[in-house]
Each structure stands twice: as structure tokens, then as C-alpha cells.
Amino acid sequence: MTARDEVLGRIRSALGDGPSRPAAGAVVRQYRRAGAAAAEEFPAGSRSDLVELLVDRLVDYRASVSRTSPDGVAGVLGRRLAEHGIGSALVPDGFPQQWLADSAVERHSDEALTPAQLDRIDGVLCTCRLAIAETGTIVLDSGPGQGRRAVSLVPDYLLIVLEAGQVVAGVPEAVAQLDPTRPLTWISGPSATSDIELNRVEGVHGPRTLDVILIEDAETPAAEVRDAQAPEAIA
């Protein structure tokens, strides 16, 4: 008998075949399902609350968030790369070229680069599939502008451009939108560990810096306005 037949046979004799076995899939679900969380906690028309929650959660897990208007992306991106001293960046296929207008970095495209070649590039820029407000999570699915999984992993600096319209409330909303046949990577903050005395330390094998550029519509304040207000708020 093959191992497969034997294990399946053991399962059947352990459970006992017959009418006592419950039908597959009979599960009562009383938790908040897709749509419900948004309806309860974020009443209609308050997408801005969702965005505020996402930003709060991203910052809590040590990601930096720059908020800007659609026209401001190129400027913010150029500044972020300069601040981090990023000299070379991998730019996946489908990443909007106009966002690089104000950046002086050496650009690389992914031509089946080996891990060692990826390791010699300072940073990577990418778009994403969606973001989850409640958990501060950004999901990549190797779609246009994102590159394959290795690309967003090996370089030490990761910059993700996210549009406010891609933000969903909770995990159920995200799962409902994702396609399981694609490779999926959920990212919540930079690489971290809790293995030393169960304290969280940022920065192990994955990118040690996670920058997020969040594109908001015209009605939400642009980054320049906020940047200008910040020093006053501190004073």
C-alpha cells in the first residue's frame, strides 16, 4: 500500500465513515465579514478616516509615510531617495516613469537579475495591490509596477507608492479582493524580529527601511502643507 493510501485509510478509520460525519464547509460565521467593518467603524464617505488609520498603523511599525497629491509624487520620491542616499534603484516594469522625473538615481530594470546582482542595488521602487488600514499592511501580488518577489526583498531600501483608493478597512476586505493564484507578499513595516527577549527590533534580512508614498486626492491636504505645519506643531 502506498503511504498516500495508508494515511487516507487511517484518517477514514479514525473518523469512522457514516452519517455521523458532518458535511464539509458547515461553519457558522458571526464575525465582521467584508464590508461590515468599514460600515461600522467608518461610516459612508469617510475614506479619509481609513487613510488616517493606515498611516497611524504604518508609522507605529516604523515605516515612514509621505503624503502627497498626484502631481507631487515625483518631487517627494526624489527627496526620499536623496535623503536615504539611494544611488541606484531597481524600477520594475509598469512603474510610472513620470514619478521618476525628479530623481537622479541610476535606474535598473529587472532582466532576470541574480540574487547577487539584486544585492548590489541600493533600493527598489514599486507599486502595490492594496493596503489594509487596521493592520498597517501593504500587499504585493507581482502585478505591473511591482516586479517579482525577489525584487522587493533583496535591496535594503524599499519604497512603495500607494494610492488612497487602494486602502481597504480590514483583513476580510483584503482577502476578498486578492487572487490566490498569484504569488502574494504581505508587508507590515520593515523586516523585524522579536527573538531577543520578545522585544521587537527592526531590521534583519529583508529591507531595513520601508518608505511609503501615499497619493491622496485634491480634497485631502498635500504633503507640502503638512510639512510646513509640522515645525509649528512641535514648537
Add this chain to the structure above:
Amino acid sequence: MTYLGMPTAPAGVGQLRGTESFPAAAETALANGQLRRNLANATSTIRAKRAAVVSEVPDWQQLRAAAAAIKDDVLANLDSYLVQLEARVTEQGGVVHWARDATEANRIVTELVAATGAREVVKVKSMATQEIGLNQALEEAGILAYETDLAELIVQLGDDRPSHILVPAIHRNRTEIRDIFLAEMAGVHPGLTDDPPALAEAARTYLRQKFLTAKVAISGANFAIADTGTLMVVESEGNGRMCLTLPRTLITVMGIEKLLPTFSDLEVFLQLLPRSSTGERMNPYTSMWTGVHPGDGPQEFHLVLLDNGRTATLADDRGRAALRCIRCSACLNVCPVYERTGGHAYGSVYPGPIGAVLSPQLTGVADNPSLPFASTLCGACYDVCPVAIDIPSMLVHLRGRVNADKAAGHRLPVPEAAGMAAASWAMRGRRRWAWLLRAARLGRWARLARLSRSRTARRLLPPPLSSWTRSRDLPEPPAQTFRDWWAEQR
């Protein structure tokens, strides 16, 4: 007993059995003050973090109930879900292997690695491969396995054993970790401090070249989705992504119970697991893959489905729910016994409350008879369990199995059984019981008589009952029994 017919995890391979009983091992552990300080510090940290993020979720109890129901559905239909998973993984370019036990799983993995020609593999932290002792089997075949999770690396470099499901090196503090790195990590900077970021940086540097050049990776899986064939690993450091993405060949070893029926079931478990486990709203990285993705990640994927005592566990309908476990380790972190003894005392890679119910079922209770008793039955483990496993009731059930097992091996009744039979006889007769309670008052006079001779003698019972009073105070019998008092009041 139906479960007797089902093969359990074999002895002599893997790590599910200790070399001594829990009470003996615990006594050694309790004498280690450093260990107790490290554990108290780490578990109190994680308990506070978990409580804070769980309180953010208004429907936590509904999520727990759904998770328990989903896992029960998986267990009740495990054969059909496994066949479905196998079909989906195969359609998507993966190869599925079945292993009856640890020995067979080790052989399958060793042969798969050997077929690639690789002499080294990188590993993602995996309880299943710890359980079966895969690293040792690979070593015997001349293949070096590099553990890449920071805590596993600390354990591997220190030639130590894991003591916690999530953080195998929880018994080590930062200074001990620094000392292990300085002694064992090739190429480490001699000026390494015990600052946690510096220790993390040292691990990054040490493993970087391994990741970039590895040809084969071995992982476990947190979940497998039956209706899509999707596999999933949650992690924090990025070592998992390195292993799951960069090598050409990926071999995943997974217990047969780690299934979920549908992709949408992840909406429950991805809320419960990170908050229960590391006390985070979401762990830094979660990877999901379905078979082979052309041009993205490993181009050869093998899935090894492991029984190793799981079907024996499934056969006991009062112990079966232990297979709901998603290995979050919340029960370890709240357990007053685990916090004091640490994980090594349990002898198995699965320590703490879940280990006390899982290990004896995987091996058969005869091989782990002390573990069901390694608990005060306080119930904290049940309260925090994200899949609502009633561990206290299961411990009581397994204690019964241990005693039934012992009794079956003796012609004469074992002392506990004889004592319980005597108590049962005494309590069944009203007069007998009233007389015994009055007689117990005589103990007061015996105590007073002894007091003049020795202050300690008064609290000790004679052997064999002395093993009970060795660490407990014998309660003093009252001057008047309740029955006598009641008779007076009427």
C-alpha cells in the same frame, strides 16, 4: 480503546520524547535562577502586547468561534480536503509526497535534496521539521542545514534545544546570545555587543551569502488552502521570504492537519494568528504561493504531507481538537507552569499546555505519561487559545488515559486506583463517611503530640503519601465536623 490501533509517532527519531519525566526535568529547571528570570521577563512582555492588540478587535470571540468551527470542519473531512489540496498543488506544478511518519518524511526530503546535488540547504523555522529531527537526518546524509530564523540560529549555534514554539531561544537573554555568537558564528566581529539591533545585524551579515547562493530551501507551512493549493508562511525577519523566493528548489514539510478549506478562511486566521503569537496586528511578512509561479520564485516545488501520530490523535474524539492548533504559542506565554519550568522540561518540541496535550497523543500516552499532569488546570491556556482548544478538559481526559494505560499493565491495582476505590467505598455510605470525618479530628491530637518533638514533622504524611506533602501543607482537620455542627444547630 480505538486509538490503540492507530500507529503513533515512532520512537528513536525526532524530538517528541524527553529523556526524563516532567517532574524530574522541572526540578532541574526550577533550580536555574537565570532561566526563570529570562522566562518571566519574556512572557510578561508578550502577554501585555497580546492583550493590547486583542482588545482592539471587537469581534475577537466570534473570530475564535469561527476558527474553531473551520478547523473542526477540516478535521471531520480531512481525507477529502487533503485529496483536494493534492490535486490543486499538482495542477499548479508542485509535487506532493505523503509520509506515514518521521522516518519516511526524513527519507523523502533527504532524497529530494540529494537529487539536486546540493550539499547545503537553508531552512525557514518549522515545527514539523523540528518534530521529525530533519536536520540530523540531513547531516547523516552529508547535507548541512542552515537555520535562518534568528532564534533557531541561536539554538543551532549553541548546540541547544528549542524551548518555545515561536521563540525557540526564549530561555536565552541578550548577553547569553552575544556569547553564543562570539563563540560559534564564523566571521563575527569580536567587538559584538549585546544590543539587540547589533545581534540582529550580526545574523544578517552571517546569513546573507547563504541566502544569495542557496540552491535548495526547506520550510514548514502555517496554512495550506485546499480549494486553491495555496501554501502560506508567516514570519518577521525576511529569512522566510529569502528561503521561499531565492532558491531554485523549495521543499515544504507540513502536518496533515494544517489545512484550511478555502482561501477566504484566511480572513479569520490572519486576524487571530499574529495578534495571538507575537502580539502584533500583523507580522512583518506573510508569503503565499500556489505551486510554481513561472519566472517568480522556486521553479521546483515539493510538498511533503506528514502524519507522524496525527491520525492517532484524530482517532480520539475527546483529544482530536488538539489538531486545531495553529502553533501561535499564546498558551505557553500565559501558563504558570511553563513560565517557571521553561520548555526543555517538557522533553518535546511542543512544550507548554498545547505540548502537554499534543505530544502524548502523537507518541501515545505510554511514551509521555507525565505530561498530562504538567498543569494546574487553571484554564488560562483555554482563555487565550485562538482556536478555543479546551486544554484543561483534554488534560483531564488524557490523565484518565494514562491511568487506564497503567492499570492495563498491572495485575494489582496501582496505588492511585486503590486509593480512589477506598475513597469511593467510604463516600458511598453515609455512616461510614460521617465516622471517617470524625476520626479525622484525631489528627489534631496527633499533631499536638508531635509538635513538642518537631515543628516540621506535623505537616508530613507517612510514605507513600509523603510525596504529596513534601511540597504541600497538609490542611489541619477542623475541631468540629460540619455534620456535627449542623446537628447541633437543628
